[in-house]
Each structure stands twice: as C-alpha cells, then as structure tokens.
Amino acid sequence: MTLIDASDGLVVPPGEGRTLVTAAQRVTFKVTGEHSRAASSFEVVVPPGFDVGAHRHTRSEELFYVLEGELDVLAFEPRVRTRDNWREWESASGQRCVRATAGTVIVVPPGCPHAFANVTGDPARMFFQASPPPDHERYFEELFEILDSGPAVDHEAIAELRLRYDIEQLTPLRMTPPGAGGGAAAAR
Numbered sequence: 001m002t003l004i005d006a007s008d009g010l011v012v013p014p015g016e017g018r019t020l021v022t023a024a025q026r027v028t029f030k031v032t033g034e035h036s037r038a039a040s041s042f043e044v045v046v047p048p049g050f051d052v053g054a055h056r057h058t059r060s061e062e063l064f065y066v067l068e069g070e071l072d073v074l075a076f077e078p079r080v081r082t083r084d085n086w087r088e089w090e091s092a093s094g095q096r097c098v099r100a101t102a103g104t105v106i107v108v109p110p111g112c113p114h115a116f117a118n119v120t121g122d123p124a125r126m127f128f129q130a131s132p133p134p135d136h137e138r139y140f141e142e143l144f145e146i147l148d149s150g151p152a153v154d155h156e157a158i159a160e161l162r163l164r165y166d167i168e169q170l171t172p173l174r175m176t177p178p179g180a181g182g183g184a185a186a187a188r
Helices: 135-147 155-164
Strands: 018-021 026-031 040-046 061-068 070-075 098-101 105-108 114-117 124-131
Touching: 018 135, 026 135, 040 135, 061 070, 061 098, 070 105, 070 124, 105 114, 135 155
Parallel strands: none
Antiparallel strands: 018 026, 026 040, 040 124, 061 105, 061 124, 070 098, 070 114
16 A cells, blocks of 8 residues: 555555554544545545544544444534533524434534534444644554553543644544443543
C-alpha cells in the first residue's frame, strides 16, 4: 500500500488496508498521511452497543458515509449540552438525532459536536474521513493499544490521549453489548 512515486495515485482493493480490532471497533486504514496531505480515510465497523459519545474537534473536519446498517447520529450544537445522553439534544433550529441508513452522509466542520451509536443488533459499516491527516490514524493506533493493554480500561490514559489529539469528549464513550442492559462502559 506504499506509494512508489509521489506523482502516482493509490488503489486500495476491497478488504485491503491495515486493520486494528478491539471489542469496541474495527478500523481499517485505507488512506493515511503517508499517502495524502488532505485527509486520512478509514473503513469502520461499528458493533451493536457501541456509542462513540458526543465530542468535538477544534481543528479537524470529518465526513462519515454509512455503507451498511444503521447508526444514530448527530452533527450540531445543542441548545443545552447534557453530560449523559446526546440523543436527547436539540439544536436551536430544532434538529435532533437521526437514524442514518446506508447512503447517509454526515459532514462535521471543526468545532461542531457530533456523535454516532449503533443501537441495533447488527454491525454497521461506514467510510470515515478526517482532515488533516495523520492525527486520527495516530489516535486510533494509541487508543487500540490502551484498550488491548488489559481487561481494565485505563480511563485516565484515554482522557489524556483525547486531549493530545484535539478530542473534547462531551458525553461518555460506551460499549454496551446487546442484551446487557445499560451501563457497561468500554471507555469514558
């Protein structure tokens, strides 16, 4: 997947790319900062029960394209930011969380709160692009190291990691396996 010449393009066949896997997510790096000055691109499988939590970035712009499945999503500044449940948020213009199905595109400018969660019983798959590179790819690499380091999640290490990579977490990141009820959090 390495570019041979700076003037050459890049073709990444289906199923190719470097993949990172935890119980919380499966991320396949399709285009990294090594290949593009404009954006990093990933394919992300979101398991049932995963909620990234509402968050925002001051420098990054993101694009999400739902390929398969369904996700609850939002991309707006709410009238009131409650700390626990972003699905209850409403914007000044009346926007609320929506159910995104295959073909839905979500564009998130810098500073805009956004979130996604898989509340269904089936995995969802999306294309995700973050600009500028390589912050998100490095964030994923370090996050997966923390999540794979042992059975107990180091919430302090994750909070420090998010600060380093321009992620202001507004509501908790959660991983609640289907049928588990509520409350089993993978990371906050």
